[in-house]
Amino acid sequence: MTKTTIQTLKQKPQASKSSKAIVEHKLKLNSKMYFGLLFFQLLNLLTLVQQFNVAYLLFALFALILQFTVHFRASRKASSISNRALILYSAPKILPSWLILLLAVSGSVAIAVAGQTLGLLLSMIHLLCFAYSLKTFEITSRKDLYQLVVLGIFVATSSLIFIQSIYFSIAVIILVLGNFWILINLFTPTLPVSAQAKLLAKLSVFSVPLAVILFVTFPKLSPFWQVPNVESAKVGLSDSVKIGDIAQLALSDELAFRVSFQNNNPKHAQLYWRAMVLDDFDGVTWRQGGRKKGQQNNHDHGSASISHANSSTDVEINGTGLSYQVIAEPSFQSWLFALDFATSEQGNISQRNDYALFYRGIISQTLSYQVTSYPEAKLAPKLTQESRALNLTLSSDNNPKLLAKGEQLRQQYSDDSQLINHVLAEFNQKDYFYTLQPPRLNNNSLDEFYFDTQAGFCEHYASSFTYLMRAAGIPARMVVGYLGGEFNSSGNYLSVYQRNAHAWSEVWLPESGWQRVDPTAAVDPERVESGFSNNLMQEYNHLSSGLFSMQALRSMWWYKQLKMQIDAIDYQWTRWVIGYTGQKQSRVMAKLLASLKEGKNIFYFILTLIVIALFVYVYKSVKVKQRTDDKIKALYLKTLALLAQHNLAKVKSMTAQQFDDFIAKTQPDLSEDFSIISKGFTQLAYQNFDGISPHAYNSHLAKLQTSYRRLRWQLWLAKLSIN
Numbered sequence: 001m002t003k004t005t006i007q008t009l010k011q012k013p014q015a016s017k018s019s020k021a022i023v024e025h026k027l028k029l030n031s032k033m034y035f036g037l038l039f040f041q042l043l044n045l046l047t048l049v050q051q052f053n054v055a056y057l058l059f060a061l062f063a064l065i066l067q068f069t070v071h072f073r074a075s076r077k078a079s080s081i082s083n084r085a086l087i088l089y090s091a092p093k094i095l096p097s098w099l100i101l102l103l104a105v106s107g108s109v110a111i112a113v114a115g116q117t118l119g120l121l122l123s124m125i126h127l128l129c130f131a132y133s134l135k136t137f138e139i140t141s142r143k144d145l146y147q148l149v150v151l152g153i154f155v156a157t158s159s160l161i162f163i164q165s166i167y168f169s170i171a172v173i174i175l176v177l178g179n180f181w182i183l184i185n186l187f188t189p190t191l192p193v194s195a196q197a198k199l200l201a202k203l204s205v206f207s208v209p210l211a212v213i214l215f216v217t218f219p220k221l222s223p224f225w226q227v228p229n230v231e232s233a234k235v236g237l238s239d240s241v242k243i244g245d246i247a248q249l250a251l252s253d254e255l256a257f258r259v260s261f262q263n264n265n266p267k268h269a270q271l272y273w274r275a276m277v278l279d280d281f282d283g284v285t286w287r288q289g290g291r292k293k294g295q296q297n298n299h300d301h302g303s304a305s306i307s308h309a310n311s312s313t314d315v316e317i318n319g320t321g322l323s324y325q326v327i328a329e330p331s332f333q334s335w336l337f338a339l340d341f342a343t344s345e346q347g348n349i350s351q352r353n354d355y356a357l358f359y360r361g362i363i364s365q366t367l368s369y370q371v372t373s374y375p376e377a378k379l380a381p382k383l384t385q386e387s388r389a390l391n392l393t394l395s396s397d398n399n400p401k402l403l404a405k406g407e408q409l410r411q412q413y414s415d416d417s418q419l420i421n422h423v424l425a426e427f428n429q430k431d432y433f434y435t436l437q438p439p440r441l442n443n444n445s446l447d448e449f450y451f452d453t454q455a456g457f458c459e460h461y462a463s464s465f466t467y468l469m470r471a472a473g474i475p476a477r478m479v480v481g482y483l484g485g486e487f488n489s490s491g492n493y494l495s496v497y498q499r500n501a502h503a504w505s506e507v508w509l510p511e512s513g514w515q516r517v518d519p520t521a522a523v524d525p526e527r528v529e530s531g532f533s534n535n536l537m538q539e540y541n542h543l544s545s546g547l548f549s550m551q552a553l554r555s556m557w558w559y560k561q562l563k564m565q566i567d568a569i570d571y572q573w574t575r576w577v578i579g580y581t582g583q584k585q586s587r588v589m590a591k592l593l594a595s596l597k598e599g600k601n602i603f604y605f606i607l608t609l610i611v612i613a614l615f616v617y618v619y620k621s622v623k624v625k626q627r628t629d630d631k632i633k634a635l636y637l638k639t640l641a642l643l644a645q646h647n648l649a650k651v652k653s654m655t656a657q658q659f660d661d662f663i664a665k666t667q668p669d670l671s672e673d674f675s676i677i678s679k680g681f682t683q684l685a686y687q688n689f690d691g692i693s694p695h696a697y698n699s700h701l702a703k704l705q706t707s708y709r710r711l712r713w714q715l716w717l718a719k720l721s722i723n
Contacts, residue, residue: 028088031075044152047159091139166573220582241286247457252498257328260493273337277354279477283398304351306343319376328367341377368579379514391475401447406471427522434524461519462503475508491568636681673707
């Protein structure tokens with residue numbers, strides 16, 4: 001170094017040195033990495049697209065398009081400057097730092113303002129995704145890249161809060177592995193994609209035991225967030241029913257809940273899944289008693305345990321119990337589904353005074369609960385004056401004809417049972433029609449339905465029957481829930497869909513208590529005995545058909561069998577994995593600790609750990625020893641076999657070097673690629689790759705594999721030209 005150069009370096013300020021160091025350490029990636037980051041960001045955000053606010057969706061889409069455009073231009077520019085196969089370049093600075101800071105602050109404030117509408121959970125999700133979108137504008141160091149990948153993994157896994165099916169979970173797991181592939185590609189950019197995938201699969205398999213242990217033993221804490229936007233998220237049955245509401249719900253194929261019985265499955269006609277009791281009727285809408293619109297009414301409840309039922313004077317437990325497990329889909333409601341009379345020992349389940357179960361909270365995720373029902377139980381042998389008054393209340397302004405008919409029936413029949421049977425006989429013998437397309441009623445008039453149109457769905461008949469009973473002086477109320485279900489023989493469980501929604505009546509009889517009366521059984525018995533009748537199925541198929549309908553496909557036998565198998569797999573996943581609640585974990589850990597207290601079990605446990613450790617040690621030792629021997633030798637033998645197929649067989653007396661010289665003289669076009677493979681094999685034979693790192697070995701092997709593919713292609717072209 002000359003004196004002039006030394007003096008020049010001495011004259012430069014220290015700030016320039018630090019600036020130069022920063023530039024030298026700035027992260028440089030290839031175009032495949034940058035586009036991979038953008039591609040996986042798009043996939044990660046798509047898992048939560050249904051939860052996003054429109055404003056953030058537009059921002060995220062704009063950011064992705066802007067990033068893609070800039071990186072596309074940068075990669076083309078880098079390619080024009082350099083002819084190398086692997087071109088590295090620093091991420092272009094798209095937005096200035098002050099603008100990124102301004103976006104971060106203003107976006108956080110906007111999310112905080114919208115938090116009252118979104119709720120705490122969705123606000124946190126939006127904040128996480130907003131940071132994820134902004135972070136792509138700052139990839140100047142490895143630390144930034146690590147943060148971006150971790151943010152993407154958190155975004156993808158956050159979607160499991162809202163959807164927990166096995167197929168969606170598998171898709172999310174694959175997406176998470178794809179995010180990890182970015183890091184693998186960072187450290188091994190020259191490694192083939194197949195080798196990177198193999199390494200990723202190996203690391204994933206190694207992580208499975210730890211994941212299982214954490215899943216089984218790590219404490220399951222309750223979430224501290226509130227359910228987002230509950231009013232708009234509610235699905236299924238509503239807490240207020242107007243005439244025609246359930247008929248519209250009967251067209252939905254959405255799953256409501258699934259049930260598995262411990263013993264034999266009850267008959268279809270016994271599967272009345274109670275959800276809510278509606279005993280307050282204003283002439284238009286049925287609601288729960290004492291509940292006004294927009295008001296919760298879960299204060300009037302008690303424990304759902306069998307001990308509480310036995311101590312109650314309002315219930316007489318008779319017969320044997322029917323035990324089963326229910327897995328309810330997210331409804332963003334609080335009521336549960338069970339057969340009468342239902343009990344549950346779970347602390348988060350209560351029972352209203354009308355015998356309907358409800359969850360202490362909002363069902364925002366798949367909920368599993370255990371129930372024992374007593375079909376022969378007697379409900380309310382003696383009715384309180386308050387309950388009697390509530391269930392005899394009428395609004396005579398809307399339906400004067402029904403009121404008059406009820407009074408007439410009361411004069412005609414003194415016995416309540418005879419009066420009920422007479423009304424059911426009229427439904428059965430007169431021209432009443434059960435349909436999914438009932439004619440529209442003026443102001444939801446029950447008079448118009450009962451005396452004029454005489455065509456309706458379950459809520460039409462249950463409403464008019466309940467109103468008529470009250471007019472006749474018999475306490476009555478309407479119950480809504482589900483009827484029946486579809487049995488899956490592959491998984492031995494029952495699936496209940498929204499189309500199984502149903503309404504029926506309950507009447508109170510002296511000494512018998514509340515008795516279920518379903519007017520639908522008188523109008524369309526097949527609906528109760530086995531499901532939708534032929535007429536209803538034809539209507540359902542007609543209403544469900546359309547330009548993009550898959551009704552023809554759904555009717556095929558193979559489609560039904562395939563769907564049954566897929567649903568059965570998802571059910572087992574939901575039952576054993578999603579249904580592994582904190583209470584189940586406590587029971588499992590209690591049994592495990594109890595078994596470990598025995599000296600014999602502790603000995604077996606320690607012995608198992610020792611055997612696993614020895615197996616892993618031996619496997620790794622053998623793997624390391626055989627790492628360099630097999631692959632390169634096998635590739636060389638594979639190359640010799642390929643050449644032999646094209647009349648270039650190696651004589652046994654020839655050494656590897658002699659055969660290499662022979663190929664160079666006779667086939668100079670093949671010499672370059674074959675020489676690389678031959679020299680690799682020779683290096684293996686004489687040097688044994690002692691001290692070579694795994695990364696260098698994999699790079700060398702990848703080079704040999706590339707030469708083999710080129711050699712095979714040249715031989716194929718030569719053979720084609722000869723032919």
